[in-house]
Amino acid sequence: MNRILITGASGKTGRRLVSQLRGMRIRPRQALRTAKGEDAVRFDWMAPETHLEALDGVRAVYLVAPPGVVDPLPVMLPFLQRALQLGVTRFVLLSASSLDEGGPMMGQVHGWLRSNVPSWTVLRPSWFMQNFSEQQHLPTIVGEDAIYSATGDGRVGFIDAEDIAAVASVALTEPNFKSGDLVLTGPGTLSYDEVAAVISRTTGRDIRHRRLTGQQMTDRFVSFGVPAGFASGLAEMDLAIATGAEDRTTENVSDVTGLPARSFQDFVTRNATAWAKSAL
Template structure:
């Protein structure tokens, strides 16, 4: 049976489509009338998936063929984000995409030579309609990266002292990306994305305790004590060192700033940490 697609219906390529942000972005774009093409480094399992290996460039031309818009991000676990994203940004320009949103990270623009900043600048120089979004630390780190200590010992083990972070829910990042990919209101602008308030890890632990009915605490550890756990979790040594470096920036207070970008772009307040904790409470059971 032949399928007929609406030629006016744009196609959006989503990098990291099975990840925390990408998996939340896909249904939002679909609901807004976009066809989505989901880039995966694994063999495609569905008709809307396309194989794309950013480490080798394999699948790049196929991924971009017939695409109108794209959501770009670097694959996690690598520190040479500029090298991995450069061919992707070149492909977006070669295919003359109507709109490109790049997810970077808050603080990437503090150093003009940082790999993510170099990728941002490359996109901004393409002549395409672009947005750069720089989220702060994800709330979802607590149900992924920091999960084991919470589950097994009831403790958040991090080298962050009493510093506060304006943690953002990945669902808000997806909502911002969806709005930027489907409207022209904020073209050619960059946004730091945060939650509405900054809290420390003792407050995080209290909110997780409240949501789960368990007693969860926060224990500060040294970077040296944390490093073996990161390596045991499968992180490459260079990326483990990068994680400890940016956790040091957190401890120094750089994650505390809040912005109104989520409210401005989506028209609603960011999800609060208490709501996140309730929504994900099964993770820490």
């Protein structure tokens, strides 16, 4: 059996990837901390005793790093080595456009994959459109009519998680998919001021971008329970946006999938109800 294992199967990209693979008549195995639902198996990065069952019969793995871990390679390495021993031949890692190979966080995992596995793809998406509709910014948009960031006037090629999943599905299933890394973006770039304006226009509400300093952003993350080191790293990503680090677009979504990347306006139109006052 040549199964595909999806780690982070309940996350923003993972659950969409499961859905898209099922649409291709493929039944991926879902690695979850609590094994609930069809084709699900209990899996915990920190519990090596869960790895063997998760990998049984698997030949391709979608890798989502354990959340909140600043240095994920030491945590992921026992699983990666076991996967190779058991015959996994293809690995697709979710990283980020801001993380270069060999650099911090998933950059270390990226470098390890290049050096050690037969077939690998590292997806390096820009910031998710779903950050505004599902997690980070949703509570303040709904509750305060505000988006908080330290990005200043910096621009981002925001990408829909559906497009990330679409690229991942090809990378996991296409027999001759070439190893390498892919920076994934939407079709255009927007500042956070412009993001607020698009949501305002579409929903009829007055959403504002509240500009913070890097330290204020770090303190804000810490107040939400994010570990200080990780909070500082997240704030640094905002500051990198402010200096233009994410002001770019690529054609990789359309090159891989044959379809254009979804625009932010289309995303907001489809998800307008997410920002209703009753959404939380």
